[in-house]
Amino acid sequence: MSKNLNPNGIAQSVTPIFIVEQKTGTNIIPIFDSSIREKRIQPHKSILLKVFVNDIPVEIENISDSGMAFASESTFIQNEHSELRIEFSGDQHLLLKGKVVWTRQINGRSLNGFQFSQEYLPEGFLEALDRTQLIKINIQDNLKIFTSLDNDFKNLTFEIKNYLEITKDSLDRLEEEILVYSENVRNSYREVIKSNFESDFVGMLKDYSKKLDAIFSKMENSEIRKYHTDFFRSQVGKYYTNNPFIGRALRKPRGYSGDFEMMNQIYRDNFEGRTFFEMLMHKYGINESxxxxxxxxxxxxxxxxxxxxxxxxxxxxxxxxxxxxxxxxxxxxxxxxxxxxxxxxxxxxxxxxxxxxxxxxxxxxxxxxxxxxxxxxxxxxxxxxxxxxxxxxxxxxxxxxxxxxxxxxxxxxxxxxxxxxxxxxxxxxxxxxxxxxxxxxxxxxxxxxxxxxxxxxxxxxxxxxxxxxxxxxxxxxxxxxxxxxxxxxxxxxx
Ligand SMILES: C[S@@+](CC[C@H](N)C(=O)[O-])C[C@H]1O[C@@H](n2cnc3c(N)ncnc32)[C@H](O)[C@@H]1O
The missing domain is CATH 3.40.50.150 (Vaccinia Virus protein VP39)
Incomplete structure (x- = not known):
């Protein structure tokens, strides 16, 4: 087998795209009904595996660690030692020895069972291939969507992110530093943030919100709106929603946004939240237009x-x-x-x-x-x-x-x-x-x-x-x- 493949570094949270079939693996007859079975996977159509048996291109139907089923126009002699080559993107490939152990006509197609004769596929290799392929597909889809987004919207989102990031980081650092000061001193800081920071911050975010509205409200197609919404949330969602007012609007504890407590929050008009940044974001929400x-x-x-x-x-x-x-x-x-x-x-x-x-x-x-x-x-x-x-x-x-x-x-x-x-x-x-x-x-x-x-x-x-x-x-x-x-x-x- 070629040694230049390294199927490591797999993102665990990704749902596999192979469809796993629980079938009896090799031609060993199981003693118990519950005998272990090898996982057979049907490569998703987006997986670009090129497979050759004795240099003849074939189409994989399913594959396990010990063999595979493939379709081909060509005829293969059963039990004859053959060579299997699996090519991946780039010049990477796997070479395996084996033989065709059965041939059947199914729905007008000639299907062949191929059993590896010298070794199994590396442990976890198929799963790694499956998951990394899905990650690749996700990245490609994401790039396609990113390219299709309105440029003004993207630029504005990055500008907002920059502003929120620097504000949050600076305030978080300040808060960390003054944690060891006396309560009176910390209260003074809080009061100064209210009097010296709030109006600029709220004004800036209201301005951003008007600019976003000017771009977004022209978009009528629901799919386009969704792509822009997903992008905005992925970039700055957490800055906006980690505070009592906007957080409640998002979480909807009464089943809808705009419940009585949100009205109360507006009327109270207080600094609410755990940190200076959360308090400022809360203040922004309750002072939006x-x-x-x-x-x-x-x-x-x-x-x-x-x-x-x-x-x-x-x-x-x-x-x-x-x-x-x-x-x-x-x-x-x-x-x-x-x-x-x-x-x-x-x-x-x-x-x-x-x-x-x-x-x-x-x-x-x-x-x-x-x-x-x-x-x-x-x-x-x-x-x-x-x-x-x-x-x-x-x-x-x-x-x-x-x-x-x-x-x-x-x-x-x-x-x-x-x-x-x-x-x-x-x-x-x-x-x-x-x-x-x-x-x-x-x-x-x-x-x-x-x-x-x-x-x-x-x-x-x-x-x-x-x-x-x-x-x-x-x-x-x-x-x-x-x-x-x-x-x-x-x-x-x-
Ligand atoms: C945004 S608040 C407005 C409250 C108040 N009118 C004010 O201006 O402060 C909306 C209120 O409408 C109530 N509400 C929403 N849908 C309702 C429905 N289908 N029937 C009755 N009340 C409803 C909610 O429970 C909530 O208290």
Missing amino acids: SSLSVKYRRKYFVNHILEFSSKHSVFNVCSVACGPAKEVVDFLNIISVPDSEKYNFYLLDQDIEALLSAKRNIYEVIMRRGLKTKVEFLPVSVKDVLEGSPDIKKLSHIGFHFMYTAGLYDYLSQPVAKMLTTNLLSWLTPESMMIIGNFHPSNPTKTISELVADWKLIHRNDEEMLDLVQKDKVKNVRLHKDDQNIDIFLEIVV
Whole structure:
């Protein structure tokens, strides 16, 4: 056998591409059914093995450490000593002695069994060949995909990687050094990082996210988007997602991104994380454009509740998909105790944890301020509303003066969103208002959210928002946009 092959250095995690057949190996008849059998492998079509028996090219059907089956147009004399040559890429080859031990016609092809007569193949050789070949194929596929990626996208990704790498390495080193300092000194460092580092860092990453959006949002083909996403994640994914906010968006512990705790993280606006770098990345996430819109709508809804309730002696408010309902907390913090009596809030969400979080926040203010406001926390999903159970019928007869929903329609298809709107509007009393919030396609955060956390929303433009409601069934509709022009609100008066 030629000695210039070295089938070592195999990556263990790669799935073999040979199909392993458990067949009786040689012509020895097994004594027990459970007798050991040699592994026979069928070379994958991508393996470029050239095989010759007595210099005649043949096609391998399967091969084991002690023999092989091959197809050939030529005829071979059985039990005659023959020479087998297996050529690999380059000029490497294996030479083995053996003989053809059987010949059969199968499906119009002549198949021959060849048994090695002097030695087995080196132990592990076929497996090594199999795995290294797969690695080669993976590398080739990867290079092909890499070449096909948009150049601006690639360059930007490398620039982001460079920026994140140097920032993380420097901060990690600093943190390592100050580990032995007193707690007071370390706290000072932390405060200085907040005041002296955060705004530049967050600004830089928001800028990158806008540039990524300008390139990525033009890509419509889902396969092309996937290649770019995989590449981005492989280069910088770990920098983005090792922190509480973006990490939660990726891991989706409640089954989806944008749950009540992510809303709470945005509202808390704290430095959260284990290291300076994680804290900064967390701060970036909760100050991305879409997170700032979440903060904007909190004030926007409070102002509407205050304005629309001024002429009412009883005011019923419904929040659909309420999450932690922080706007209700804000409202209860500013309303006077005598006024508080006229308000009845009905907070609906599919997630019990979200309702419990809202209940804790709201009761804390009600108890502290001695308010008379009534608040119901109802586990209701969009599906419940559309199916109209007896409980939902009761809700529909309450007569709401103001209803709002934000962060829900972004997950609903247009037909479902339209059906839901029709249903919810029927719960309102005359002259009342419903507001539906939804992100607009101009939201620049949509790309980074999809790239790093697989968080995809349904964005709606002005026409798609207006299409949610049948205009002839309501008094008035108008659109309002937030201060960044990325969250859009459909204000409907019935
Ligand atoms: C992004 S949060 C928005 C919360 C709140 N409206 C706000 O702006 O802070 C989305 C909320 O919608 C709720 N939600 C998602 N899908 C829902 C569905 N199909 N039915 C009811 N609630 C849903 C989630 O449980 C979550 O609390």
